[in-house]
Amino acid sequence: MKKAYMDYGAGTLVDPRVLEAMKPYFTEVFGNPSSVHSLGQEAKRAMEESRKNVADFVGAETKEEIIFTSGATESNNLAIKGVAYRNRNRGNHIITTTIEHMSVINTFKYLQKEGFKTTYVTVDKYGIVDAEALRNAITDQTILVSVMYANGEIGTVEPIKEIGEIAHEKNICFHVDAVAAAGQVPIDVINEHIDLLSLSSNDFYGPKGVGALYIKTGTKIQPIIHGGGQERGLRSGTENVPAVVGMGEAAKISKREMESESVRLSELRDRLIDGVLDRIPHSFLNGHPTKRLPNNANLRFGYIEGESLILSLDMEGVATSSGSACTSKTLEPSHVLLAIGLAHEEAHGSLVFTLGRWTTKDQIDYVLKILPGIVRRLRAISPLTPKELLR
Amino acid sequence: MYSEKVMEHFRNPRNMGEIPDADGVGTVGNPVCGDVMTVYIKVKENRIADIKFKTFGCGAAIATSSMITELAKGKTIDEALKITRGDVAESLGGLPPIKMHCSNLAADALHEAIKDYQAKKGVK
Numbered sequence: 187m188k189k190a191y192m193d194y195g196a197g198t199l200v201d202p203r204v205l206e207a208m209k210p211y212f213t214e215v216f217g218n219p220s221s222v223h224s225l226g227q228e229a230k231r232a233m234e235e236s237r238k239n240v241a242d243f244v245g246a247e248t249k250e251e252i253i254f255t256s257g258a259t260e261s262n263n264l265a266i267k268g269v270a271y272r273n274r275n276r277g278n279h280i281i282t283t284t285i286e287h288m289s290v291i292n293t294f295k296y297l298q299k300e301g302f303k304t305t306y307v308t309v310d311k312y313g314i315v316d317a318e319a320l321r322n323a324i325t326d327q328t329i330l331v332s333v334m335y336a337n338g339e340i341g342t343v344e345p346i347k348e349i350g351e352i353a354h355e356k357n358i359c360f361h362v363d364a365v366a367a368a369g370q371v372p373i374d375v376i377n378e379h380i381d382l383l384s385l386s387s388n389d390f391y392g393p394k395g396v397g398a399l400y401i402k403t404g405t406k407i408q409p410i411i412h413g414g415g416q417e418r419g420l421r422s423g424t425e426n427v428p429a430v431v432g433m434g435e436a437a438k439i440s441k442r443e444m445e446s447e448s449v450r451l452s453e454l455r456d457r458l459i460d461g462v463l464d465r466i467p468h469s470f471l472n473g474h475p476t477k478r479l480p481n482n483a484n485l486r487f488g489y490i491e492g493e494s495l496i497l498s499l500d501m502e503g504v505a506t507s508s509g510s511a512c513t514s515k516t517l518e519p520s521h522v523l524l525a526i527g528l529a530h531e532e533a534h535g536s537l538v539f540t541l542g543r544w545t546t547k548d549q550i551d552y553v554l555k556i557l558p559g560i561v562r563r564l565r566a567i568s569p570l571t572p573k574e575l576l577r
Numbered sequence: 578m579y580s581e582k583v584m585e586h587f588r589n590p591r592n593m594g595e596i597p598d599a600d601g602v603g604t605v606g607n608p609v610c611g612d613v614m615t616v617y618i619k620v621k622e623n624r625i626a627d628i629k630f631k632t633f634g635c636g637a638a639i640a641t642s643s644m645i646t647e648l649a650k651g652k653t654i655d656e657a658l659k660i661t662r663g664d665v666a667e668s669l670g671g672l673p674p675i676k677m678h679c680s681n682l683a684a685d686a687l688h689e690a691i692k693d694y695q696a697k698k699g700v701k
Contacts, residue, residue, distance in 0.1 A: 489633065490633065491611055491612075491633060491634050491635055491638075493635035493636055494587075494634070494635055494636055494639060497579075497584070497587060497636045501588065510611060510635070517610075517675065517679055519611070529609075530608070530609040530610070530611070531608035531609055531611075534608070534611045566593075567590065567593055567631060567632055567633075567639060568613075568631060568632065568633040569604070569613055569614075569615040569631035569632065569633060570608060570613060570633045
């Protein structure tokens with residue numbers, strides 16, 4: 187049986203080059219970066235080099251604008267709560283969109299309970315944020331706009347620069363969750379008017395459990411973790427040096443290889459999308475056809491359910507995801523699919539392929555070979571399938 | 578996530594299909610929730626002589642449908658009415674807790690099919 191991992195959006199492997207770079211920091215250069223002795227200082231130097239690599243990765247002016255965290259969820263929490271609490275005297279209104287990651291949406295819900303006013307700007311059928319609606323939602327009380335760079339589930343890339351301009355015209359802090367976009371499309375925090383930007387190492391072949399928050403010089407935020415004052419007092423706790431080194435190395439490699447890799451992945455993505463739409467009746471693409479992450483193909487099949495598709499593909503060695511309720515912890519279909527206007531029954535039939543550094547044309551062709559049979563089998567089992575489709 | 582038994586029934590569902598001249602048909606669930614099951618029964622001398630199913634849903638939904646047909650085939654109507662959701666889950670070596678309610682509808686579909694049969698026969 188062939189093996190084809192196509193769930194890179196949920197988790198990537200650690201690039202062997204990254205792993206090699208991390209290794210010395212477990213048993214040799216194990217000192218605490220806050221220590222004065224040379225072993226501690228060597229660890230500190232490695233961490234600062236990593237900080238420089240992450241800063242370059244997103245186009246930051248100085249490496250001091252990068253704070254290491256435990257991952258995307260913490261970065262999003264720190265950015266949103268940090269700005270909201272620190273600027274409470276200026277206003278109590280915060281704006282985001284209906285398609286954000288749960289670590290943004292649930293932080294907004296939490297802040298709403300804390301007395302903040304929240305607005306969720308809607309998106310069109312492709313998942314593009316309505317920038318004009320966002321502009322109109324702004325009041326003199328608005329202190330934060332938070333919009334994702336790209337949606338990891340449906341692959342849609344947002345007009346970040348345009349939204350950043352709107353936020354800055356009104357002197358409002360602009361946070362961007364770039365977890366799905368990082369390593370896929372070039373990010374330029376200065377040109378795109380971004381004040382805070384969340385990153386997760388494991389989305390670009392670094393280790394899990396480490397992330398970063400870019401905080402533009404002059405942006406006022408309040409820490410959410412208090413302690414020994416590491417990371418300029420914004421994120422206390424002894425730094426996870428091997429992981430931080432890994433994230434820096436991963437950022438360096440991704441920056442260097444992004445241009446050629448995104449061309450290669452876009453071709454594979456389109457081969458997969460076109461191949462499926464061609465071969466399988468009643469199949470549809472979710473998300474935007476062109477304003478799309480190079481690694482994302484989110485497809486939808488009528489009359490069948492996503493988890494059955496995942497299990498069937500897994501039996502053939504192919505790892506995928508779905509926005510179906512049956513794969514969620516809440517028994518609700520993906521809020522992103524509902525936000526782009528799909529009915530519940532449509533959302534259940536979604537199947538997400540996220541390609542990556544080790545995806546090959548052979549693997550795409552293998553999926554194109556087996557998927558029509560899997561869809562046909564599940565449709566034969568489903569009572570919803572119209573008779574003429576089974577002939 | 579799923580037991581071997583669930584996966585085995587998902588891979589090779591028993592008695593999948595329709596019975597065109599069924600004596601009773603029962604459908605439960607809703608496409609909005611993500612699960613729809615239809616059970617068809619053929620009754621001879623008060624026993625379930627043949628049973629088939631069609632299911633839209635997750636792995637657990639398909640496996641429980643397949644299992645209910647195995648449990649019910651050959652049983653008398655009274656015996657079949659006593660088969661519970663718990664029996665189905667147990668026969669499959671258990672289900673993940675979150676699937677116990679949403680996808681474990683097969684026993685209900687069977688009971689609906691029997692009710693339909695009884696209504697057609699004029700049985701109360």
